[in-house]
Amino acid sequence: MxxxxxxxxxxxxxxxxxxxxxxxxxxxxxxxxxxxxxxxxxxxxxxxxxxxxxxxxxxxxxxxxxxxxxxxxQLDFSTFPNQIFWLLVTLFAIYFVVSRIAMPRIGAVLAERQGTVTNDLASAEELKLRAQEAEAAYDKALADARAEANRIADETRASIQADLDAELARADEQIGAKTAESEAAIAEIRAGAMDSVRDVATDTAKAIVAAFGATADDAAIAAAVDQRVKG
Amino acid sequence: MAVETEAEEGGLVFHPLDQFIVKPLFGDGEIHWYTITNVTFWMALTILCVAGLFALGTRGRAIVPSRMQSVAELAYGFVYKMVEDVSGREGLKYFPYIFTLFLFIVFANFLGLIPTSFATTSHIAVTAVLALSVFLTVTILGFVLNGTKFLGLFWVSSAPLALRPVLAIIELISYFVRPVSHSIRLGGNIMAGHAVIKVFAGFAAIATVAPLSVIAIAAIYGLEVLVAFIQAYVFTILTCVYLKDALHPSH
Amino acid sequence: MEGDIANMGQFIGAGLAGIGSGAAAIGVGHVAGNFLAGALRNPSAAASQTATLFIGIAFAEALGIFSFLVALLLMFAV
Incomplete structure (x- = not known):
């Protein structure tokens, strides 16, 4: 060639x-x-x-x-200076873009994202803790409420019991009073009846004695009737 | 240009390498170092893409990223992790340089895959500058950071004493072959892929083979998309490996 | 005729150099296959070794690209 x-x-x-x-x-x-x-x-x-x-x-x-x-x-050496020159220009331009624009921006974004993620994780942890606290507080409140309810129920029951006792006592008292009254009335009635019985017996005895034609001392009759009625 | 020999089917002409010709954009004069050529145009597009992705994409600086911002962050995180994993935490100081290389290569590769475009990374001049800059940086950095201890890279102290001089020569050769393979791997892969697609496209002139040719182009194109990314990845990770050698020269 | 023979030599050389691409394909397949075998035995360690896989593939691939380059040089540049 x-x-x-x-x-x-x-x-x-x-x-x-x-x-x-x-x-x-x-x-x-x-x-x-x-x-x-x-x-x-x-x-x-x-x-x-x-x-x-x-x-x-x-x-x-x-x-x-x-x-x-x-x-x-590729082996045409006359174009080499041209290619090398423009390659160097290109490389410097890309280096400029990379070092001035890409690296600071992306570095900042990545760091910021890292920070955000860390913060979010921390706050999530905190929220979880808070949720646990809230749950504990809820449980405690529930227990308190239950205890309070029990207490109130007991109290109510006690007060009702007291009222009931008082009512019962009063009722008993009234019943006792009524009973005593009735007993008194009965006793009075019985006493009245006794007196009536003695009067009737004395009168009857006197009439019977008179019918037999004898006279009897009133006092002796009364004593005999008393003795009989008592007996 | 024997490849262009005409096939008997009639007018089959292959120009697989024509797509790599550097042409002035305006007029057709001689190409000086400052001439605005298709190289300039496609490299400018590369810059625009990078700037678009990183300046517009991250404009919002949003905590919850938009689509473009997540792509930018993904690229950033990908290279950042690569540098950190391969060359250690000390290597992170050089992250912007490596990221620059990665972005240039990945965008130039993908822009080169646009039909009728010009693949800047298929040129050995471009990849050689990239590889040589890595090689020189790493070598100078190694000597500045470690002094003569950097030469311990070539003196394999774990090997038997008699073998060490031989190994030293091998290590030395492999060290100086690094920029060559580093640059030719990238340039050659991109050039080979584009040339193969072009050859298949040449077969499409025959009506009976044309459907097969189109299917083959689609398949190779898919492979090339993969290669475009893998080569950028490999170039970057090898840069990290070389950087690790400069930072920790002991074997 | 001199040019013919020289050209023929170029074509033959380029074709021979093209074999190198196939050899590189074998190499890449070997790397990837061994990686897969290892990854299936110990899937947990696979993710951390993908970088090594790609470096290995790249080294194997580069040598194939060298042979491709030699072919191209023979065809177009010599």
């Missing part, structure tokens, strides 16, 4: 632009355009001993390769 290298060396890149159009054609049909065509002609002539068509293929293709300045664009 040394031949194309020499051919390429003589050709300015700008001049080579029209060449690919001619690649498809035969050697005879290539339009001579300035020095390029002259060079191609020279190359073709130099290879004159081989079959013509084969030579044409090579030369046309080689000219096309020359248009790309080198076989691999």
């Amino acid at each position: 040394a031949l194309e290298t020499t051919a390429r060396a003589g050709i300015e890149p700008q001049v080579l632009q029209p060449i690919p159009v001619q690649v498809e054609g035969n050697n005879a049909e290539i339009e001579p355009t300035g020095e390029v065509a002259a060079d191609l002609g020279v190359e073709a002539g130099a290879h004159g001993d081989g079959p013509v068509t084969a030579e044409v293929g090579y030369d046309a293709i080689d000219a096309h390769g020359g248009a790309e300045a080198a076989g691999m664009p």
